[in-house]
Amino acid sequence: MSNILERVNNLLKLPQHLCNMCGNCCRMATFKGGLSYEEVLELANSKDEDESQVVGAKDFLAIFQPYVSSEEAKKIAPEFTESVYEIFGKDSKVGFFHCKFLGKMGEKYGCLIHEDRPQLCRMYPIPHERTFYFPECGFKEQGRKNWEEIKNIISSLEEKRDHLQSKAKAEEEKE
Numbered sequence: 630m631s632n633i634l635e636r637v638n639n640l641l642k643l644p645q646h647l648c649n650m651c652g653n654c655c656r657m658a659t660f661k662g663g664l665s666y667e668e669v670l671e672l673a674n675s676k677d678e679d680e681s682q683v684v685g686a687k688d689f690l691a692i693f694q695p696y697v698s699s700e701e702a703k704k705i706a707p708e709f710t711e712s713v714y715e716i717f718g719k720d721s722k723v724g725f726f727h728c729k730f731l732g733k734m735g736e737k738y739g740c741l742i743h744e745d746r747p748q749l750c751r752m753y754p755i756p757h758e759r760t761f762y763f764p765e766c767g768f769k770e771q772g773r774k775n776w777e778e779i780k781n782i783i784s785s786l787e788e789k790r791d792h793l794q795s796k797a798k799a800e801e802e803k804e
């Protein structure tokens with residue numbers, strides 16, 4: 630079992646050299662669960678919620694700020710906003726954000742705090758079926774491949790669990 634957990638952990642961490650520094654994910658992001666800016670703010674200021682959720686919301690707002698409107702976000706990354714609305718529904722109040730630390734570096738835009746960028750950025754993107762990859766994202770192929778393998782591991786564990794449960798039930802009925 631520990632080998633399986635180690636494998637899944639490794640699959641969740643994509644090699645950082647795959648990033649081609651296009652900056653698209655710094656220009657456009659959402660908070661998990663499709664929360665609006667007001668909801669993320671409320672979560673960050675709450676005391677009773679799950680501690681890890683509160684910390685996650687605080688970390689997120691330390692670097693990301695909301696676009697003035699969803700229309701503005703749609704103009705900047707139409708594919709991204711469309712895929713987000715497909716998940717959360719056209720009428721959802723999902724917030725779109727951009728990073729405060731994305732700035733001009735010579736002719737290009739880049740991360741102004743690259744060496745000290747937060748853990749959140751170092752871990753991005755985490756392979757999952759809901760992870761959106763920008764068309765140019767260097768993680769796209771590997772991220773999707775890793776998620777397929779994680780899904781297969783989960784299915785085979787579920788099969789083993791079902792098999793053990795029916796075996797135990799059959800033995801119980803025999804007694």
Ligand code: SF4
Nearest residue numbers: 655728730731740750
């Ligand atoms: S801190 Fe840097 S790497 Fe992280 S989102 Fe902002 S610009 Fe991107």
Ligand code: SF4
Nearest residue numbers: 648649652654766767
């Ligand atoms: S979209 Fe992908 S390749 Fe581009 S900066 Fe973000 S993680 Fe790197």
